[in-house]
Amino acid sequence: MVATIGAATTSAASAKRVEERSTVVIRFAGDSGDGMQLTGTQFTNESALAGNDIATLPDFPAEIRAPIGTLAGVSGYQLNFSSGRVFTPGDDPDVLVAMNPAALRVNLADLVDNGILIVDTDAFTKANVRKAGYDSDPLEDPSLERVSVFKIALTKLTSQALKELGLPNKTVVRCRNFFALGLCSWLFTRPTEETLNWIAEKFKKAPQLVEANTLVFKAGWNYGETTEAFHSSYTVAPATGIEPGTYTNMIGNKALAYGLMAGAAKADKRLFLGTYPITPATDILHELASHKELGVITFQAEDEIAGVCSALGASFGGAIGVTTSSGPGIALKSEAIGLGVMVELPLVVVNVQRGGPSTGLPTKTEQADLLQALFGRNGESPVAVVAPCTPTDCFMAGYEAVATAIRYMTPVIVLSDGYLANGAEPWSIPKFAELPSIEAKFWTQSQGFHPYLRNEDTLARPWVVPGTPGFEHRIGGIEKDYASGNISYDADNHERMSRVRASKIERIAEDIPPARVEGSDTGEVLVIGWGSTYGAITEAVAQLNAEGIATGHLHFRWLNPFPRGVGSILKRFKHVVVPEMNLGQLIRLIRDRFLVDARPITKIQGQPFKVRELVEPIRALVEASK
Amino acid sequence: MTTAESPKLTRKEFVSDQDVRWCPGCGDYAILAQVQKVMPEIGVARENTVFVSGIGCSSRFPYYMNTYGFHSIHGRATAIATGLKIARPELSVWVVTGDGDGLSIGGNHLIHILRRNLNVNILLFNNQIYGLTKGQFSPTSRLGLVTKSSPKGVIDNPFDAASLALGAEATFVARTVDVQAAHLQSVLRRAAEHRGTSFVEILQNCPVFNDGAFDDVTDRATIDEHQLLLEHGKPLIFGPGGDRGIRLDKNMEPEVVALNGANSEQLLVHDETNDALAYFLTRLERPRFPVPLGVLRAVQHPTYEDRVHEQIDALHGAADEKAFDALFASGDTWQVGQAK
Known part of the structure; x- marks a missing residue:
């Protein structure tokens, strides 16, 4: 060791x-x-x-x-x-x-x-x-x-x-x-x-x-x-308690780029990045642009919209379309992400969050785009959302985003942030062969095809790429008929399709690990976090447990859908606290979904939480309720 | 572009099973018919042909073509086509757009696909009006045009689609009209043949919101006086029986001269490879001069997608296990405990 x-x-x-x-x-x-x-x-x-x-x-x-x-x-x-x-x-x-x-x-x-x-x-x-x-x-x-x-x-x-x-x-x-x-x-x-x-x-x-x-x-x-x-x-001295392995120093943006490339390669598809430079996401473009030897295509588009649209066009052609940006750019891409929801093609949208709104604090970190990711489009427009917890977790977040986008034929938003993007930590180098397999088969069955046929398990539609004889079809942003895939303005059909698109995203919960508590499994306080606050919460929870305050830590990597089993965990703790680098976004979802009296700890200063900024208010909450 | 040996197709095989839903008398019907007629001649298999569109009346086009199709969002067809063409260079990709979709909300993407020179064919239906939203002026509407959103007349200066395309470094720019089937077909064939972005402006009548916008160009009675049919290597001659031509006066300004048998050598001669002449032709002011129709510019430049794939192919890499394991360990590394 x-x-x-x-x-x-x-x-x-x-x-x-x-x-x-x-x-x-x-x-x-x-x-x-x-x-x-x-x-x-x-x-x-x-x-x-x-x-x-x-x-x-x-x-x-x-x-x-x-x-x-x-x-x-x-x-x-x-x-x-x-x-x-x-x-x-x-x-x-x-x-x-x-x-x-x-x-x-x-x-x-x-x-x-x-x-x-x-x-x-x-x-x-x-x-x-x-x-x-x-x-x-x-x-x-x-x-x-x-x-x-x-x-x-x-x-x-x-x-x-x-x-x-x-x-x-x-x-x-x-x-x-x-x-x-x-x-x-x-x-x-x-x-x-x-x-x-x-x-x-x-x-x-x-x-x-x-x-x-x-x-x-x-x-x-x-x-x-x-x-x-x-x-x-x-x-x-060299650190103890670290898993054996070969390590390298890794930052979030690079890890994310590696994850995207590895995911596409595992699926045996070409990675296509359509993007426009924006802080703090640009280094993902730089990294991917330097790997043409792996067949990666990077397209520096004329604007954010062309970035996402070109990615969607590439996905239509059978590549893994990816676009990378930060909050202001994501706002510009919203309509096209909605199109991705409607045409049900694989699309990975990376948002390396920074201080907002508008230009905000371009080089500083923030977590204030969660609700934008979940709801920032017109209509009922569900997409999968995954948020890496640490700089090196950006690798698997990117990898899983590719896998999920293909399996469920859907846009997947990766919510990184400025802290993860530039932050470094040791990365236990994985073996490519040991990464989970990603199946990505284009539709070639000769019978019963229409473009909005549904897979019974995933509700995904078939991915049929141009060049496949006999399956010529048209997709688009107008609502489609459930049974034929043709344009439909039928009232009941729209409700049915809206519900199917929502159910499809919900089914992703089958593929993600159920909610798991770190720290105390039951007790005084459950701290619920998401994304880059993982490290600060982990240290704070360890400190609180050491002080004798039984504290658990539940961290959401997937924000849409939520993992299974959250409700029963909530019942095992007296208090629920939700720290976020925003004015309280995940907490709204928790309260809405689980009807619990969760308390926020918020910080919106362009800086990550210090450990004491979590320990002190939680300690005070417990003392006040004695 | 693939030259798949799947000929013997007919127009019918490019007709989809969807009902066409444009207004009665819309110029789009004529364009659709000619495109469906030309496609078999171009010789690309249906499955290798993709029509991409944005939003607007013209953008319904892909639903009526029995090929692959993508009806996308307003103004973005060129951006989607760009991604598709880069990812799948062997496909024959067509963009159908309009003066609102292509020149207003999608103007940025249009100029950039042109300068990059992807091998994509762009058909811009120019009816000088917004039809799908029921009659507002567009970026090509004439000054003074009364529309629902310009009750006192349009005050925006219009721009000329072909001038804009040339300014954006388009390698192929042509103009044709909806009602002249033979001319439209010949331009479509030329566009399909061109390697690089082909920009085709099709003057198209909207019978509901801007009826007769191109009557002077298309009416039989005036057609000879108002159309200048361009042919590479031929002098600029028009008028009834070809009785007049266009030359430069001593101030390098265009002027119309009546032909008398002796002065035809002074006429300008069309040259599709001459940039300055192409731009000059798009600036001929209507109605003092006729509207040039045909191929304004056709030059060969490398395509964007070829350059993309040349850079990748030159490295002879493989995205395999060995390459990724090397990539992951490409920084400084250290061991903790037993080496794996």
Whole structure:
């Protein structure tokens, strides 16, 4: 059960003390041009390779380059790495790396007491201090006494490390994040070999940058190792309690792309993505566009509507039509999703949710599109809805969406969000052969065909693709006759077809696992969540049970249909609490469906729940009802 | 396009079992009849032919064709056809649309399918009115036209469908009329033959809401004066007995000249590959000039779907177990416990 690491390079000769930590939360913060996402991502890779369990929270502004040094331009990347299991990026950082005054101002309050603060003193110029809204140099402020400050002339040290290379000053400054990465890698005894390989690979087109970043990275490491600034470094042992297997570091959008590709391949169909770039979903397009060797077609359409329509056209032709977007784009696609409901073709619609309404908070996370997914179309327009719980669960969510879309001949909406999309965690690499089979047969039976014949089990209509002789037929958005598939305006027929379309989606419940409670199986509080709150709820429930409050956790992956067996679970708990990153959407469905007095915990700040934001109100609820 | 050897089909085999429900006298009947007549000649098997439409009177078309068909949503037929054609390049894909569906709500998709040059045939029925919603002006309605939504006359400038198509880089642009069966058929044949997006504007009479919009072009009495039948390599001659032609004046403006036997060499000669001439022809102002009918532009460019599949095929990949297992493990990996 113990991880074996290939690339540990901790200096055994170091005279410095090495302290053991079980869990560390580190946040890298700087200007959006400072490369903090890159630094955070690579530190995460090192930690994953060190065998730690990890969870991350990249947090960046919508502006590609906000004015330099301003509060609006601050970009952050938080990582929780541990020798045990972790489910969230951590409530508050133990370590904060602040590359400029604005980054300090935005993030300092979150740093725990006695936490480690590393700053680049060279960035604390009068102008930068003023831009961050400070009246005087914050590094001299007594409020910093509550933390351990490491004032390092990062820019100067970077420049010194590079003085032989004769690089322009601008390039030199842009290398300083590698100093921070090297220093932090030393501080937490991370393996460095992979990072050096990665630098060589990433900058291979510019050999000078390979040399520069390597030098700076090593200078950062050596600074920690040799100077008097740090008296001790830390280790976090490989995580225990992790399932055996081969792991890789995975983020949600990439996992989702993999799941879609694997699903289509398992069904022996071509994957067709019709899409339009939108934050935070665009990386799915980037990923799929880079896998033409797997036969994947990506079509960057002229707009969101053309994205979904082309996907539907491809499905009509026998491919797996997929479209990816975020809330505003989904709004534009609504009519075509309704067409998908009416013509009953496989269609996967991915919504990587972000703050809304309208443009909202494009780079921040939110769960406020649940009701849109379920009801945001004209008419009675049921679609299947699945919401992945963790970044790596995006893989199976995408895979199952493909399988369900084919089996039930229906649009399936995948509700991911910005937190899952960019968040990273270790992924136990599956074997393609061991993934569930997906049967996708085009109709070729010679007798009794009409385009709206129903499969007795699934109520799905047959998938008959153009090119099949003898089955020429027309489908479309106008209501169809149940018995012939021809256009019908008949009153009773419309009611019958509306009910059949609803029943078809309900039958998907046959294929999904029944509701299952984690934590306490019965007791005081049942916490019901969906989607990306899984990690925070899991940790909160564990904490509450440890405190003696018997708490269960029921997490909905499928939002339409609901899994079987929810009603009986609800009866086993005194209270039902529903945390959501919206103003209360799932809770409406729970109350409506099960007539229970569920209580909401809502947060709509573009940020995921912290564990204490769940623990505290639940504890208070239990105490108040004693 | 497949050239499936399934000939000997007749018009009847392309007629579906559905009752046609356009208004009596609608120009769409004539177009439907000619399309059904031409399809067997084109030689593509019924099962390999797909008609896609949006919303509007013309968009009922697929129900009447005994082929595969998709009657979709307003303006989106070209986008649906794009996905279908990319996924299944071997199919013969036809889009039937109108001046509202194709040029108003679906204008964006139309210009983009044209610039991409998918091998899809687009038939745009232009009746200069919204028929299905019972008589509102369209983007091609003439200025001043009184309709239910323009009781004091239309104040929107119309655009010319063929000019727009040329501006969107269409590789094949033609114009024909509903009532001239032979001409319509010949244009349809040319459209089907063209590899790339074929854009065919069909001037079509709506007898209920905009009757007679093209009378000057189609009436026997005036037809010679108001139609300019284009032929590649032939001078621009029209009028009763071919008594006049079109040339450029000294300011490079078009002018009509009476032919006297000596000046025919000064006339413009139609060239389907000449972009500037094609655009020039679509700008001839009616009724001072005749309406050019026929193929305005026909040039060969690579199709979008060919490029899509060339990029994929060049990699000689396979979406098999080996490829996916390699993909899943393509990042840095580490082992926990026993290796699987």
